[in-house]
Amino acid sequence: MSEVGNGKIAVVTGAGGTLCSAMAINLASQGYKVALLGRSLDKLKKVEEIILAEGGIAISVGVDVSDEASVIAAKDTVEKELGVCTVLINGAGGNQNDALTNITEYDERELLDDGSVKGFFNLKMDIFNSVIQINTMGTVIPCFVFGRSMAANKQGSIINIASMNSYRPLSKVGAYGIAKAGIANFTQWLAAYLAPANIRVNAIAPGFFLNDRSRKIMFEADGSHSARAKNVLSHTPLKRFGEAPELLGCMNWLISEEAAGFVTGIVVPIDGGFLATSGI
Ligand SMILES: NC(=O)c1ccc[n+]([C@@H]2O[C@H](COP(=O)([O-])OP(=O)(O)OC[C@H]3O[C@@H](n4cnc5c(N)ncnc54)[C@H](OP(=O)(O)O)[C@@H]3O)[C@@H](O)[C@H]2O)c1
Numbered sequence: 019m020s021e022v023g024n025g026k027i028a029v030v031t032g033a034g035g036t037l038c039s040a041m042a043i044n045l046a047s048q049g050y051k052v053a054l055l056g057r058s059l060d061k062l063k064k065v066e067e068i069i070l071a072e073g074g075i076a077i078s079v080g081v082d083v084s085d086e087a088s089v090i091a092a093k094d095t096v097e098k099e100l101g102v103c104t105v106l107i108n109g110a111g112g113n114q115n116d117a118l119t120n121i122t123e124y125d126e127r128e129l130l131d132d133g134s135v136k137g138f139f140n141l142k143m144d145i146f147n148s149v150i151q152i153n154t155m156g157t158v159i160p161c162f163v164f165g166r167s168m169a170a171n172k173q174g175s176i177i178n179i180a181s182m183n184s185y186r187p188l189s190k191v192g193a194y195g196i197a198k199a200g201i202a203n204f205t206q207w208l209a210a211y212l213a214p215a216n217i218r219v220n221a222i223a224p225g226f227f228l229n230d231r232s233r234k235i236m237f238e239a240d241g242s243h244s245a246r247a248k249n250v251l252s253h254t255p256l257k258r259f260g261e262a263p264e265l266l267g268c269m270n271w272l273i274s275e276e277a278a279g280f281v282t283g284i285v286v287p288i289d290g291g292f293l294a295t296s297g298i
Pocket residue numbers: 031032033034035036037038055056057058059061081082083084108109110111112113152156179180181182223224225226227228229230231232
C-alpha cells in the first residue's frame with residue numbers, strides 16, 4: 019500500500035456507482051481511509067469488500083445527499099469512526115428517466131397529453147426538481163456539512179463532479195443540464211469563498227462514460243449502438259466512451275498539494291475531445 023494518503027481521510031459520495039467506486043478504490047490503494055457514502059448500502063459494501071481485500075480501510079455509510087439531516091448523520095458517523103476528512107469527492111448524482119424528454123424539440127403533439135410523445139410540457143415538475151435537488155443540492159449539502167469541519171481544520175480538497183452539460187445544454191436532459199451547470203458555477207463560487215480556509219475546490223467534468231443506466235440508453239438489445247450512442251460518438255473525436263480509470267489521474271492531480279496546490283476553481287473536462295468540436 020502506497021503512503022500518499024498516509025492515513026488521511028477521504029469521503030466519496032456516490033461511491034457505490036461506476037465512476038466513484040473506481041475513485042474510492044484508488045484512494046484507498048494510496049493509503050487514504052475512505053468513507054463510502056451512497057443510498058444503497060449493498061452497492062457500497064461491495065466496494066468496501068474490494069478495499070478491505072486489498073488491505074485498505076473503508077466504511078460504508080448510507081445517506082441521501084440531498085437531505086441535510088441525513089448528511090449530518092453521515093458526517094457524525096464518519097468523524098466518530100475515522101475522523102475529519104481532508105478530501106471530499108461529490109460524486110452522488112445522475113439523471114432520472116422520467117425527467118427526460120424523448121424528443122429534441124417542441125412537437126405540437128405534446129399538448130395532447132396522450133403519450134404519443136414525451137416533450138417538455140409532458141414532464142412532471144416534481145421529478146424535474148428532484149434531479150436538480152439530488153445533483154446540485156446533493157453537492158452543496160455535503161460541502162456545507164463536511165466543509166465546515168475541513169474549514170475548522172484549515173485544510174482540504176473538494177472535487178465536485180460536473181458534466182458536458184455544465185458547459186452547454188444537451189438535448190432531452192433539461193433538468194440534468196441545470197443541475198450540472200449549477201455545480202460548475204458553485205465550484206467556482208466555493209473555491210473563492212473557501213480559499214482563506216486553505217480548502218481548494220475543483221470539479222471534474224466527465225464526457226460520456228458508460229454506467230448501468232446509460233448502458234441501457236446507448237445499446238440496443240442486440241448489443242449494437244443506439245441512435246443516441248451513434249450521435250454521442252460522432253461528436254466525440256476519440257470515437258469511444260470513457261472508462262472510469264481515466265478519471266483517476268485528474269483526481270489525483272487535483273487532490274495533491276504538491277502538484278495542484280495553486281489550482282482552485284477549475285472544471286476539468288475529460289471528454290475524448292467532445293468540447294473541442296461542434297461536430298460540423
Ligand atoms: N457516467 C457518465 O457518463 C457521467 C458523465 C458526466 C457526469 N457524471 C456524473 O458522475 C457521477 C457518477 O456517475 P456514475 O456514472 O458513476 O453513475 P452511477 O453509477 O449511477 O453512480 C451514481 C451513484 O450516486 C448515488 N446516488 C444517487 N442519488 C443519491 C442520493 N440522493 N444520495 C446518495 N447517493 C446517491 C447512486 O446510489 P444508488 O445507486 O444507491 O441510488 C449511485 O451509486 C454523477 O454525479 C453523474 O451525474 C457521469
